Structures are given as structure tokens and as C-alpha cells.
Amino acid sequence: xxxxxxxxxxxxxxxxxxxxxxxxxxxxxxxxxxxxxxxxxxxxxxxxxxxxxxxxxxxxxxxxxxxxxxxxxxxxxxxxxxxxxxxxxxxxxxxxxxxxxxxxxxxxxxxxxxxxxxxxxxxxxxxxxxxxxxxxxxxxxxxxxxxxxxxxxxxxxxxxxxxxxxxxxxxxxxxxxxxxxxxxxxxxxxxxxxxxxxxxxxxxxxxxxxxxxxxxxxxxxxxxxxxxxxxxxxxxxxxxxxxxxxxxxxxxxxxxxxxxxxxxxxxxxxxxxxxxxxxxxxxxxxxxxxxxxxxxxxxxxxxxxxxxxxxxxxxxxxxxxxxxxxxxxxxxxxxx
Amino acid sequence: xxxxxxxxxxxxxxxxxxxxxxxxxxxxxxxxxxxxxxxxxxxxxxxxxxxxxxxxxxxxxxxxxxxxxxxxxxxxxxxxxxxxxxxxxxxxxxxxxxxxxxxxxxxxxxxxxxxxxxxxxxxxxxxxxxxxxxxxxxxxxxxxxxxxxxxxxxxxxxxxxxxxxxxxxxxxxxxxxxxxxxxxxxxxxxxxxxxxxxxxxxxxxxxxxxxxxxxxxxxxxxxxxxxxxxxxxxxxxxxxxxxxxxxxxxxxxxxxxxxxxxxxxxxxxxxxxxxxxxxxxxxxxxxxxxxxxxxxxxxxxxxxxxxxxxxxxxxxxxxxxxxxxxxxxxxxxxxxxxxxxxxxxxxxxxxxxxxxxxxxxxxxxxxxxxxxxxxxxxxxxxxxxxxxxxxxxxxxxxxxxxxxxxxxxxxxxxxxxxxxxxxxxxxxxxxxxxx
Numbered sequence: 001x002x003x004x005x006x007x008x009x010x011x012x013x014x015x016x017x018x019x020x021x022x023x024x025x026x027x028x029x030x031x032x033x034x035x036x037x038x039x040x041x042x043x044x045x046x047x048x049x050x051x052x053x054x055x056x057x058x059x060x061x062x063x064x065x066x067x068x069x070x071x072x073x074x075x076x077x078x079x080x081x082x083x084x085x086x087x088x089x090x091x092x093x094x095x096x097x098x099x100x101x102x103x104x105x106x107x108x109x110x111x112x113x114x115x116x117x118x119x120x121x122x123x124x125x126x127x128x129x130x131x132x133x134x135x136x137x138x139x140x141x142x143x144x145x146x147x148x149x150x151x152x153x154x155x156x157x158x159x160x161x162x163x164x165x166x167x168x169x170x171x172x173x174x175x176x177x178x179x180x181x182x183x184x185x186x187x188x189x190x191x192x193x194x195x196x197x198x199x200x201x202x203x204x205x206x207x208x209x210x211x212x213x214x215x216x217x218x219x220x221x222x223x224x225x226x227x228x229x230x231x232x233x234x235x236x237x238x239x240x241x242x243x244x245x246x247x248x249x250x251x252x253x254x255x256x257x258x259x260x261x262x263x264x265x266x267x268x269x270x271x272x273x274x275x276x277x278x279x280x281x282x283x284x285x286x287x288x289x290x291x292x293x294x295x296x297x298x299x300x301x302x303x304x305x306x307x308x309x310x311x312x313x314x315x316x317x318x319x320x321x322x323x324x325x326x327x328x329x330x331x332x333x334x335x336x
Numbered sequence: 337x338x339x340x341x342x343x344x345x346x347x348x349x350x351x352x353x354x355x356x357x358x359x360x361x362x363x364x365x366x367x368x369x370x371x372x373x374x375x376x377x378x379x380x381x382x383x384x385x386x387x388x389x390x391x392x393x394x395x396x397x398x399x400x401x402x403x404x405x406x407x408x409x410x411x412x413x414x415x416x417x418x419x420x421x422x423x424x425x426x427x428x429x430x431x432x433x434x435x436x437x438x439x440x441x442x443x444x445x446x447x448x449x450x451x452x453x454x455x456x457x458x459x460x461x462x463x464x465x466x467x468x469x470x471x472x473x474x475x476x477x478x479x480x481x482x483x484x485x486x487x488x489x490x491x492x493x494x495x496x497x498x499x500x501x502x503x504x505x506x507x508x509x510x511x512x513x514x515x516x517x518x519x520x521x522x523x524x525x526x527x528x529x530x531x532x533x534x535x536x537x538x539x540x541x542x543x544x545x546x547x548x549x550x551x552x553x554x555x556x557x558x559x560x561x562x563x564x565x566x567x568x569x570x571x572x573x574x575x576x577x578x579x580x581x582x583x584x585x586x587x588x589x590x591x592x593x594x595x596x597x598x599x600x601x602x603x604x605x606x607x608x609x610x611x612x613x614x615x616x617x618x619x620x621x622x623x624x625x626x627x628x629x630x631x632x633x634x635x636x637x638x639x640x641x642x643x644x645x646x647x648x649x650x651x652x653x654x655x656x657x658x659x660x661x662x663x664x665x666x667x668x669x670x671x672x673x674x675x676x677x678x679x680x681x682x683x684x685x686x687x688x689x690x691x692x693x694x695x696x697x698x699x700x701x702x703x704x705x706x707x708x709x710x711x712x713x714x715x716x717x718x719x720x721x722x723x724x725x726x727x728x729x730x731x732x733x734x735x736x737x738x739x740x741x742x743x744x745x746x747x748x749x750x751x752x753x754x755x756x757x758x759x760x761x762x763x764x765x766x767x768x769x770x771x
Contacts, residue, residue, distance in 0.1 A: 042530065114529060115760065119689075121753070123754060126751075247537065257527070319534055323519055
């Protein structure tokens, strides 16, 4: 029995990975939920927007690396991120003007907008493939670990080593900064307040003289920032492959729906709920059990609920549970 | 131009396009594309039932399509006595246990009142149930997978002729569609889309990972295609050699074309039957009711129509049709490769662009849309690189040019997306508007 080792194992394989994954999902879900709140449709192109933003950021990162610019111990991609966001924002604004605005003016049904977003998804996906290809790209540089397992073991004398990767810490810090800035913006600035008013009641907002086009433009800018940041953080933490980003759509939607579509706070909570459920149900708990339980009680199996191949099933199960029991989500999203 | 002559014109143009491929490139290629096109046309008919008749948004097409393929494997592959003695009965018992656990959990949920007691007892019940299921299931699955893993290693099939599997395929896909629709119907329209996206991914990951069932990523090959003959056998038949001689064609080419024609005839027959049934249903009182519900749910509900039930019905029907198409796809290729279906852009969203291009709500439109898009899609692979080489000829040779030419095939995705966006924007009724 060794509680400390059990805690280290738990941190290493469950809490740290789930927290950084949760932060990435939360940022993705925030983007989906903002679009849902302001533009009133589920954006199927969001995964590919994340992929596109990340691809642009990777290209800029490579350019920086070629020019010899680095960010010291931090990944160069963080330097390239603002530029990546800017490019993505331009593309999204162009998409809005060229595609979505027409349907907004016509007050098309949400489901038509969903199909339109599917078309945008195709084009975005093709753009990403054209500029960077479909292969796996690993673009993390800088220092890999803040503490690695060996150092930790030497420091504490425990059998289990704790590895704290730089990307995990960066993910969490960036997510906290971005979320704090977003909430400050939504709650304390005039534009942010007008956005919330618009989301609550479009007609009243229009009557009070809020310019809908401005609200929509600001929304796309925020979405560009959130999507690119989420994509780059995910790519730094794991690796970048356009197809994986498309597949992220399901957990992101699950997160947004769990929290209540249209509710930003809900999106964050939803992101962590999905991430923790996914990691905890695909983790083999045997190692933790071996440290906590007396030897005679440790089971023979891996104590793994699901293999990692079925991680989508976890998002789906959560989604189904929410749809069955509480369709408005934990934080009462917009309409059912 | 009225509806009928417009349909005929579009049909004629599509036919000419395929003939042009045959003349300019080769007939085997034209037939390959045609057969692919006929299968996706059936898929598009299924999607059109859901979207065109009822406005239901299904983005899990690839999953239902793959389930149809699984049916072919389970029905038509030969019986495997070794697997049968090693663990197939046990696997079946395990699956029955799982179904019972799910069913009992649902009953339990209804019987117990809301509160902590319900949550706790449900969790305990499901935990125990799943443990029982796994203790029965795991050893059996392992035993089955261990048998001759390089060749079989799965439970095998029933050894029945392929056409039987079409019914099973429809049933499989319909059952999956029923489950997901039961959960997501009656909520916001987007929720069904998100739920189908999930079920599609899960079906495919199950097919990829449960190798006792279908060999997973190792693929099932050598699937029978009865009643369509096999090329190798044909080439040995004296009457066939004579035929090739009389036609003055190469023996291999003749056999490829002959088999392609057989498939095309079979698929066309099935397509026509489904198309006829779909058209008849659309013109019946049932079809008018469906469209009335789609156009104004509130009014239809006020007239006493059970909207949710009708939606469920048409969603399940559409899934069944998609399942049949999936079975035909596996039959055509003689191969069941779960990894293949993981390309949702090809197997789901491409179908959607066909339905939208053809004209949502118009069955013939979906079929023609499918034949057109499939032609563009397949041709992009062979013509695309040449076109890009031509377009980039002013550029100096270098990595950029190579990259552009190599990614020419990828350009079919944005091309299809662009077609979709343009149709939605400028001609939302599609090629053949709904009558």
C-alpha cells in the first residue's frame, strides 16, 4: 500500500492529461457555443476551422524556425499563434460575407445553415489539405518537460515518477488567460454586452440600436481566436493531423451540449466533464489499485472500462444521457 | 420547361457524360464509375427520404452504410465450424445478456422514482450487468480470434447467398437508426445531426476493433458475389472465349466489361425498385402527410398527425435503404474493409452534396445528382493531376509545383464543397426541383 505513489500515478495518467484535454475541448466548445448563441446554428465546420488555424500557425512556426526566431524554452508556435489567429479571422470573415450573410438576411432555418456549414467544412478541409497535406505534423519545440519522471523520482524517492510536460502547463495557462479575457470582454465591455443582449433577444437588441453586423463580426473574430488557440494547443499536446481535428467535432459538440448550447460557462464545464469521463473510462486502473489496495485484493484484469479505441463512445454516451434526461444541459442553454 | 422534360434532359446529359468517359477513356472505367454511382445513388435515395421528405438531418450515413456491409459478411461468408465450437454460441449468449441488461436498465429507470436511489441502483445494476457480460464474452472472443488468425479469426457467416444479406443489411441499419432516432427526435433539429454523427463514428470504431466479428482492420476478403459471375471463371468458359473472339476484344477486357454490365444491371434493377416504391409512397396520402409535416409541423400536429412517430418511421426507412446500398458496395468490391468507412467526407458528406445538388425532395434528382458527383469525384483522381500540371506549367519546377500537382486529387473536396455552396445559394431547389 502506498498512497503517495497512487496519487502520482493518478496525476500522471489521469488528472494532468484530462485537464489539458479538457481545456482544449473547452476552448473548442466555447467557439461552437458562441456561434450557436449569436448566429443560431451548430457549426459543423468548427473542427476544420481549428485544423485550418493550426495549419496556418504551423506554417508560420516553420518560417520563424527557418529565420532562427525561437521562444526560448517555450514552443515557437506560441509566437506564431497571433498571426495564425489573424489569418483565420480573415478567412472566417470572408466566409461570413460570402456565405453565411445571405442566409442570415433571409432568416433561413437553422438546419439550412447547418448544411451550409457542411459545405464550408468541405472547402476548409480542402484548403488545409492543400496547404499542409494530410500527414501527421509534430511542431512542438522548446523544452519538453518541466519535470521529467527521472528528476521527480530522484527528488522525492518515490517509485513512480511524475512527468509534467511543458505543453500541459502551457495549455492550462493559455486556456485560463483566454477564458478570463473572454468573460471580461462579454461582461464588462460595451461590445460584449451588446453580444449577450443579441444572443438573449435579437429583436429587443435590434430595437435598442445594436448593429447586428458588428455583433456577428466580433463573434467571428472571437471564434477565430478560440478555434485557432484550441487547435494549436491540441496540436502541441498531441500532434496535428487534419482528420483528428474533424473527429474532435463529436467531443466538442458533446461538451457544448452538456453545458447547455449557447452558454459559455456551460461549454467550459462541459469540456472538462467530457475530457475527464473519456480519460477515466479508458484508463487501466490496475496500477492505481495496486498501490491502494492490499495485495490480496488487487484484481487480475486491467480494470479498464473501455479500450481507447472507443473514446468516442464516451462522448456519445454523455451526449445521449444529456439528450435523454436534460436536453437543455447543465446550465440551461438556449432552446431545446 | 416542365418538370418531366427537364428530368429527361438531365438524364440524357448524365447518360452522355458516362458514354463520353467510355469512348474517350475506357469502357471498364466508365462501368466502374457507373457502378459506384449506382450504389451511392441508392444511398442518396435513403438520405433524400430522411431530408427531402421529412427534413431530418442524418450525418451518420457512413455508419449505416458500413452496417449494411457487415450484414453481407455475416450472411454470405461460409460457416466456420471451428469458431462455432470455440466460442460462437457463447458470444451469442453474451450479446443476449448485454441486450437484457440494457432492456432491464431501461425498465428499472421507469419503475424507480426520480432521486438518488434511482441513480445509485442504476449504476450498480449496469456495473454488475456489464461485468457478467464481460466474463462470458471476453474468453469467447479471444478463443474465436485465435483460430487461424491470418485467414479467419472471426465467427464466420451463415454461408447463405449474398442476396439474402440485403434484407439483413436493411434490418441492421434500421435498428441502429431506430435507436438513435428514438433518442434525438423531438428535440432541436441540430441534435439529431450531432447524435447521428456520434453513432456513425461508434459503429465504425466497433467494426474496426471487434475482430471476432469481422476481422476488424484485417479486412474480410473473398466475399461471394453470386449471382454475378467472376472474371477468372468467365475467361475459362468456351462460350465466353468465343464471344470475345466474335467481338474482337481482348479476353480480359471483355470479362471486365461483362462483369461490370452484370453488376450495373443488378444495381439498376434494385435502384429502380427502390425509386419506384419511393415515388409511389411520395404520391400516396402518406407522402403528402410527410411533406405537410415537413413544411409546417405545428399545423400538422394540430391536424392530429403524430409528428414524432412519422419522423421515426421515415428515418428508419431511410436508414434501411442506406444499409442495402452498403451491402451492394461490399458485394461489388468483394471486400469488407472497416477502415475505409472512416472517411466521413467520402461516405457521408459527399452523399449530402448529391442530394442537395439533385434537388432535395426529388428522388430522381438525388439519383442523377449522385451519378454526376460520383463522376466528378472519380474523374478528379485521373484527370485532376493532368489539369493541375497544365495550370502550373508557367511555374518553374520545384517543390511548390510538385506539391500542387500531388495535391490535385485533394482538390475534389473543396470542389464538391463549392458546388454544394453554389447550389444552396443560387439554386436551392437543385437540378430537379421537387414537384
